Amino acid sequence: MVPQGAASVSRSGNTGNLYDVIELILDRGLVIDVFVRVSLVGIEILKIDIRVVVASVDTYLRFAEACNRLDLESGRKAPAQLTDIVGEVTEGGARGKSKGALTGAVEAVTDALHLGDDKEEDEEEEPAPKRTRPTRRPTRRREE
């Protein structure tokens, strides 16, 4: 028995969180071979936004432009190096507070995934916060 509640980080009962676990519900779970899967309109859409690092002239130029635009002096401090992090955590050092596990929960799949093609359903969905991420732009552009 799995206790629910106190330490529960996020629950899919909160519909905003459904996006990040949707692939589990749709693509994982037990399959019984003699059972038939109902035709699911829109289910393949999930696969479209799989991350691809495109090695192309276009991608390179965009990265270069993004670098040129950066003002290094005004840059924030770089995040901690991961080697340090792994060491600290495995030593049991959980210091500091959680940054909030739900930040940006909606954004990853929202762009790519529309559940079904039901207008009324679409309108219920909260729009993802718009962020500019130059490193990802080439992939985005490909989809348009």
Add this chain to the structure above:
Amino acid sequence: MTVYVYSITAADHPLDLTGLDTVGPAPAVLRSLDAGPLAAVVSDAPAELRPKRRDLTAHQGVQERLMADGTVLPLRFGLTAPDDDAVRAALDQHREEYLQRLDQLEGCAEYHIKAAVEGDVLLRQILQDSPRARQLNDDIKAGGGSPELPLALGELVAQEILARHQALAAGITEALRPHTRQEQASDPVGNDFLNISFLVDHEHRELFLTAEKGLAAELGADCDVRLYGPLPPYSFV
């Protein structure tokens, strides 16, 4: 009558299904079917089913209730059987396998993690860490250089981003792994560099959550680590 199948549990599961929604546009009745030591939770299947939010939520809601009261084998969304007897026959046919999985999953839950890092942060890191990238960037900004320069910088940056994404993903995974039983990674989607599920048993739950909190804090605000759980063990059935 075609039935929609949600979950498999042991027959001695409390199977409290009151107040739960069913999939499909019209309300249906959730019921359990006994088959020896196993039980299945089903409802009459809707004529048409699309993976809409309310349907996914209903499917998930059944799993969460069953998980709160015991151990559950969550089925993939959208599976139907011709009738109740076909469900019982399937349970009979796979009885040992399902009993074994229920036993293995007792006290366990799935935790799903996705993570992304702000693109500009990585670019700054790369320019700070790589003298060659910095040199190329300065040369381009100075103007008048070869048109090959931006390509060289872009290629270098692309490689560095990929390497850093992989290092971050590996670091998070390795930090959490000691507190987990199993893991299943899949291709990150969108801006994410990590997309992984862990199976965590009750004894390790607090350690796992503490480790994840520590990671999120250490990685800072630029790294967006999203943790979901406890979830039904979709990835480990």
